[in-house]
Amino acid sequence: xxxxxxxxxxxxxxxxxxxxxxxxxxxxxxxxxxxxxxxxxxxxxxxxxxxxxxxxxxxxxxxxxxxxxxxxxxxxxxxxxxxxxxxxxxxxxxxxxxxxxxxxxxxxxxxxxxxxxxxxxxxxxxxxxxxxxxxxxxxxxxxxxxxxxxxxxxxxxxxxxxxxxxxxxxxxxxxxxxxxxxxxxxxxxxxxxxxxxxxxxxxxxxxxxxxxxxxxxxxxxxxxxxxxxxxxxxxxxxxxxxxxxxxxxxxxxxxxxxxxxxxxxxxxxxxxxxxxxxxxxxxxxxxxxxxxxxxxxxxxxxxxxxxxxxxxxxxxxxxxxxxxxxxxxxxxxxxxxxxxxxxxxxxxxxxxxxxxxxxxxxxxxxxxxxxxxxxxxxxxxxxxxxxxxxxxxxxxxxxxxxxxxxxxxxxxxxxxxxxxxxxxxxxxxxxxxxxxxxxxxxxxxxxxxxxxxxxxxxxxxxxxxxxxxxxxxxxxxxxxxxxxxxxxxxxxxxxxxxx
Numbered sequence: 001x002x003x004x005x006x007x008x009x010x011x012x013x014x015x016x017x018x019x020x021x022x023x024x025x026x027x028x029x030x031x032x033x034x035x036x037x038x039x040x041x042x043x044x045x046x047x048x049x050x051x052x053x054x055x056x057x058x059x060x061x062x063x064x065x066x067x068x069x070x071x072x073x074x075x076x077x078x079x080x081x082x083x084x085x086x087x088x089x090x091x092x093x094x095x096x097x098x099x100x101x102x103x104x105x106x107x108x109x110x111x112x113x114x115x116x117x118x119x120x121x122x123x124x125x126x127x128x129x130x131x132x133x134x135x136x137x138x139x140x141x142x143x144x145x146x147x148x149x150x151x152x153x154x155x156x157x158x159x160x161x162x163x164x165x166x167x168x169x170x171x172x173x174x175x176x177x178x179x180x181x182x183x184x185x186x187x188x189x190x191x192x193x194x195x196x197x198x199x200x201x202x203x204x205x206x207x208x209x210x211x212x213x214x215x216x217x218x219x220x221x222x223x224x225x226x227x228x229x230x231x232x233x234x235x236x237x238x239x240x241x242x243x244x245x246x247x248x249x250x251x252x253x254x255x256x257x258x259x260x261x262x263x264x265x266x267x268x269x270x271x272x273x274x275x276x277x278x279x280x281x282x283x284x285x286x287x288x289x290x291x292x293x294x295x296x297x298x299x300x301x302x303x304x305x306x307x308x309x310x311x312x313x314x315x316x317x318x319x320x321x322x323x324x325x326x327x328x329x330x331x332x333x334x335x336x337x338x339x340x341x342x343x344x345x346x347x348x349x350x351x352x353x354x355x356x357x358x359x360x361x362x363x364x365x366x367x368x369x370x371x372x373x374x375x376x377x378x379x380x381x382x383x384x385x386x387x388x389x390x391x392x393x394x395x396x397x398x399x400x401x402x403x404x405x406x407x408x409x410x411x412x413x414x415x416x417x418x419x420x421x422x423x424x425x426x427x428x429x430x431x432x433x434x435x436x437x438x439x440x441x442x443x444x445x446x447x448x449x450x451x452x453x454x455x456x457x458x459x460x461x462x463x464x465x466x467x468x469x470x471x472x473x474x475x476x477x478x479x480x481x482x483x484x485x486x487x488x489x490x491x492x493x494x495x496x497x498x499x
Contacts, residue, residue, distance in 0.1 A: 116179030349408025
């Protein structure tokens with residue numbers, strides 16, 4: 001135990017893509033601030049950010065059907081899709097800024113162009129997809145999207161999915177070539193390598209034992225050095241908790257009023273990974289289907305071309321599972337330990353309301369390998385069991401809170417929880433997560449550093465030209481940004497052309 005308290009300006013908890021993004025933004029906006037990072041594991045990006053623990057989709061709502069809802073009259077609400085697309089454009093701009101400034105290099109090591117597709121079966125779903133396509137194709141953010149219900153055209157787009165398909169059910173797909181595959185693990189490691197050059201102190205194998213508010217409003221942390229066993233005292237003016245599933249227990253330690261009446265429900269994931277290079281070579285797209293009736297949003301099935309360690313891979317999933325752990329490397333006591341007197345009623349209410357989710361998770365846990373293959377064959381009719389193996393993906397903790405929709409409402413997005421004085425903030429939740437990291441970290445800056453936003457505004461706009469702008473309302477700006485970021489990131493040499 002060290003009695004010498006070490007002071008710093010900023011402490012980032014967790015070495016994932018969120019902390020990496022916030023640290024990189026702060027080093028551009030306030031380079032003189034001292035930043036320390038604490039990570040429980042031995043390297044960066046090993047939990048939710050790791051390339052094997054997420055879908056690797058650059059979520060821009062190009063293919064994800066759960067971001068476009070069908071209204072009672074059959075029309076499609078695209079407002080959420082537009083919002084997420086604009087948020088992803090901010091991430092592209094920031095990554096491009098870092099590449100242009102030679103702060104990170106070789107963007108092909110973390111981002112690759114890949115068509116994004118939606119694929120549906122059945123007359124009702126085909127009608128929905130056609131209406132979705134019409135709604136999106138009128139929007140400048142989604143220009144270039146194609147629709148087809150012609151089996152011959154679909155064989156050109158997705159030969160692996162069409163081969164051996166014998167059903168007489170109507171089928172249809174949309175395709176847009178401006179989609180991306182993002183290796184968030186590689187990106188995270190690149191950002192932390194960059195932060196090291198900016199004198200950011202990164203401490204691996206360090207866990208946070210306690211967080212308490214100091215008398216002057218700053219934060220005292222007890223940090224356990226896992227290798228030596230020592231516990232050191234740190235003090236920071238600002239703390240960001242970006243520990244993935246581990247964020248909720250740490251937030252609860254702070255005792256801030258904003259941490260009350262919040263719970264978490266862990267959901268684990270599995271992917272099927274193809275081992276046959278010939279099969280992998282025959283598919284080149286991220287193809288998202290539609291969640292089955294009664295299934296939660298995070299269960300949308302998709303067949304993904306991925307680039308991992310610069311090698312092409314093919315994954316199908318996700319299959320949901322249940323574990324009481326909040327992290328893959330967590331404890332089986334995580335869930336029960338997160339139940340506190342201030343959130344027990346919220347948790348119980350969620351348990352009553354989410355019986356359908358509980359039933360779904362039980363069914364998923366009990367799936368045999370052959371049952372998983374049957375679900376895969378709905379995408380690839382000729383799939384062979386010997387070509388595929390199971391990989392355990394990451395843990396996600398869905399936020400449970402009291403909302404206008406009622407007590408104990410399960411949330412499926414990401415959420416920033418911060419103290420009223422902005423001295424501490426935590427990121428909770430999951431999808432769309434890493435894809436919108438820059439937008440989420442801008443929210444942290446606005447909530448926690450409002451007194452600096454005016455002086456930072458010009459620098460933010462240098463890094464993010466669309467900051468404060470609506471790209472939907474300014475198609476010319478979107479065209480300029482989309483084209484320039486595509487060139488910088490090596491995604492396309494073709495410029496989008498607008499009528």
